[in-house]
Amino acid sequence: MTAPAGTPPLAAIRRSSEDVAGRKNLQLLIQLRWIAMGGQLATILLVHFGFGITLPLGQMLVVLFGLLLLNAVSLLRLKLPKSIGNTELFLSLLIDVATLTILLYLSGGATNPFVFLYLLQVILGAVLLKVWSTWVILITTTLCFAWLAWSGKPLPLPLDHSKGLFSLYIEGMIICFVLNGVLLVIFINRITRNRRQRDEHLAELRQRAAEEEHIVRMGLLASGAAHELGTPLATLSVILGDWRHMEPFKSDPDMAQEIGEMQTQVLRCKSIVSGILLSAGEARGESSEETTAREFLDDLVSEWRETRPVKDFIYRNDFGQDLSIVSDSALKQSIHNVLDNALEASPQWLRLDVHRDDDNLLISVTDRGPGFPSAMLESLGRPYQSSKGRPGSGLGLFLVMNVLRTLGGNLRARNLVQGGAVVMLSLPLSAVTLEEE
Known part of the structure; x- marks a missing residue:
């Protein structure tokens, strides 16, 4: 068995996963910019009107309006299908550095205690960007700091450092420190979570690719x-x-x-x-036959019962209104595999139930055997995970899982309190529904 036609290669899925992470990171930068604009506006108004320190309000409000436009453009950019990579995040951070530099220049230059917000930009660059981009951000912020020290005009603040916590400059530094710390804790945690989710997704895709390669080898051997x-x-x-x-x-x-x-x-x-x-070959090829859901299930159960020594077998088909489908040999063999596993665990009693949940086919196989080990339930569907203790065993549910996954379905299992286990197969009917010409 191979992956269905149209399945994207691992490299393409990796790029898609990285694009999702890039979009999430851009969203974080947008959120950070909203917080920064609100904090900067509040600080400017407090200093100007509260402390009576004259600031060029008009020019600073124009800079904040520019940040507002940048955020609006960034929100529109998120709606475009084109991937978001390192370059866009890098340029976004450079614009943030530029606007911070202009605001600092208009409000005291290097003597402004909020000059240490440059560190926030550098740390975000180290987390979000490639190595070369981070070094550019660091060099840029250093040059901006030096330029502010060279050409910035200090604010008319009293030299009251000796007052400790009652010094305006010390209070400004404390506010800057707390602001840096809070924003870093919040956003670094979010960025780290985004990366962890991306890495977990990629690990799952690699595992799936390895499993599909394993299936191809077994298919060639079986053929x-x-x-x-x-x-x-x-x-x-x-x-x-x-x-x-x-x-x-x-x-x-x-x-x-x-x-x-x-x-x-x-x-x-x-x-x-x-x-x-x-x-x-092709599971839905010329050898496939037109049938109905009820007929398909009834026939496969009848065929299975004729060739297996099951003593007490209960079959209940509550599919409801019948539906024309294509007889899928791979699906048929998968259900047989689940029944065979259940029969081996519980040769005296077995039950198969069929239900329809909207557009999904639900099949459950219940037995009275010893149940699944907890470790096997956690790694259900992995190759060579079996409670039988025989070399090479454990491929049945692995193959069933991959057949269902190819058709868009899934497989779950759980142990019953009264003993035994139940394996549940879920399959979208669209995967086997007969296409009308």
Whole structure:
């Protein structure tokens, strides 16, 4: 089995994941800019009207209006489908540095205690940007700091450093420190969470790619084995047919019955081989047949019961209004695999329930076996995760999981309080619904 047509390659999905992280980071910068504008406006008004220190209000409000326009443009940019990369984040931070420099120049230059907000820009650059971009941000802020010290005009603040906490300059530095700290804690945590989610998503995609590669190898092996088994099975069928007409076997009822049973098992083996070869090709190809949901499920259950030694089997089909679908051999084999696993765990009793939930097909298989180990439930669907303790076991649910995932469905399992376990298969009906011409 291979991934369905149209499945994007891992590299494309990686780029998509990075674009999602870039958009989230740009959203954080927009939020930070809103907070900065509000804080800067409040500080400017407090200093100008509260402390009686004259500031060029008109020019500073124009700069804040420019930040407002930048945020509006950034919000519009988020709606565009084009990916957001390092360059856009880098330019956005450079604009923030430029506007901060202008505001500081208009309000005391390097003597303004809020000059240490440059550190916030540098730290954000170190977290969000590539290495070269971070160094450019650091060099730029350093040059801006030096320029402010060279050409900035100090505010007419009293030299009252000796007053400690009652000094205006010390109070401004404390406010700047707290503001830097709070913003860094909030936004660095958010940025780190974004990166962690992206890394987890990429790890899941790598695991899925490895599993699909594993499935391809097993599919090739199964297909090759099926081709190789075709000839000996045909030979056995011919020999058994000849034996059945030979006098020594024909006159012995017990021997004739055993030969008939052998022929039945050979036919079953040939049917299994044909199913493997069919599944190795297109599951919805020319060999597929039109059927209905009820007929498909009833037939696969009937076929499974005829060839398995189940003693007490309960089958309940509450699908509701019937629906025309395409008989999918891969799905059929998947349900058989789940039933086989349940039968091995609970040979005395087994139950299969079918329901329809809006546009989804729900199938649950319940047994009275020992249940799943907790470690297996946590890694359900991973290859070679099995409670049977045999080499090579644990592929059944792995293959079922990947078949369902290919069709857009999923598989879940849980242990029952009274003992036993239930495995639940969910599949969108659109994946098997017959397309009308």
